[in-house]
Structures are given as C-alpha cells and as structure tokens.
Amino acid sequence: MRLVNFLVCDDIRNEIGNNHSVMGIYDDSINFAVPIANKGVWPKGNRLGIYIKAKFDSTEEKVRIKKFEVDSILNSNSKKIAEGNIDMGVKTETSGFNLAIVFSQFIFEAAGILRLRIRLLDDSGNEVQVYNSPEDIKIGETIM
Numbered sequence: 001m002r003l004v005n006f007l008v009c010d011d012i013r014n015e016i017g018n019n020h021s022v023m024g025i026y027d028d029s030i031n032f033a034v035p036i037a038n039k040g041v042w043p044k045g046n047r048l049g050i051y052i053k054a055k056f057d058s059t060e061e062k063v064r065i066k067k068f069e070v071d072s073i074l075n076s077n078s079k080k081i082a083e084g085n086i087d088m089g090v091k092t093e094t095s096g097f098n099l100a101i102v103f104s105q106f107i108f109e110a111a112g113i114l115r116l117r118i119r120l121l122d123d124s125g126n127e128v129q130v131y132n133s134p135e136d137i138k139i140g141e142t143i144m
Helices: 059-064
Strands: 002-015 019-025 029-034 044-055 067-074 077-085 096-108 112-121 127-132 137-143
Touching: 002 096, 002 112, 002 127, 019 044, 029 044, 044 112, 059 127, 067 096, 077 096
Parallel strands: 029 137
Antiparallel strands: 002 019, 002 044, 044 096, 067 077, 067 112, 112 127, 112 137
16 A cells, blocks of 8 residues: 655635645744744644545455554654544445545644554454654744
8 A cells, every 4th residue: 555645734625626725834844923922731622633645556455455554653742533444335436535525623643753653453452554644743832
C-alpha cells in the first residue's frame, strides 16, 4: 500500500460527486494568535482536519485492511484521537481509500512538536500498515 496524501488542515468539506475540498493546509507550523496576558496558557482549541489518501498495491491488502486508528503525538505523548472501520464494500474496482476527519475543537495540550500517525488494522486489530504525517508540525504562539 502506498500513501498518496497525508494533509493537515483547517477544514475538509464533502462536495457533490463524493469529492473533498481541503481548506487551510498547514505546512510545518500551527500558531495561535494570543494577547500577551494569555501567552503560555494551555490547552488551546482549534478546528483541525486530517485528510489521508492511500492506494492498494494488491487485492490482498484491500481485503485485509478493515479498521483504522489515528494517534496524535505531541512532545512524545501519544493519544488515540480517532478510530473507525474501512469498508470497501462490494466494489471490485476500488483501488484505495480516502479518509477525511474533522475535529470541530481539537485540543492542543501544549506548545511543541506534533506528529500524526494512522494505523491500518485487520479484523482482529493486528497492525497491517502505519503511516506518519510527512512533516513534524510545530505548535506555538504569536503575540497579537
């Protein structure tokens, strides 16, 4: 299986025709604009989207992968933030999957380095594949 996209953004919208619009893609940092009185006050909340697109290399992979888990790793502290099923249904032409997750209020516990990870699992919960976000994201503050 190969990872095609792993995007971190502000929002993901479902469009007509089963398309997605990805808004406000983050590169390598998320900065909170805060007044000086709130500098260093954590946690902070913000809308956050994660868009993942993967392609299967074989029919075996397509049949085997049934579930996913998404973890956030902030300053080496790991926390499961999403989980669910990946249902390929009866479509034999399906060559991969898109996963669009939006948190209306994602809580950032502290400043530091954030990495996101998706774990693809079989029916029994055994790990089949793991992908990390391609870049570390620096979580910080800017005085407004």
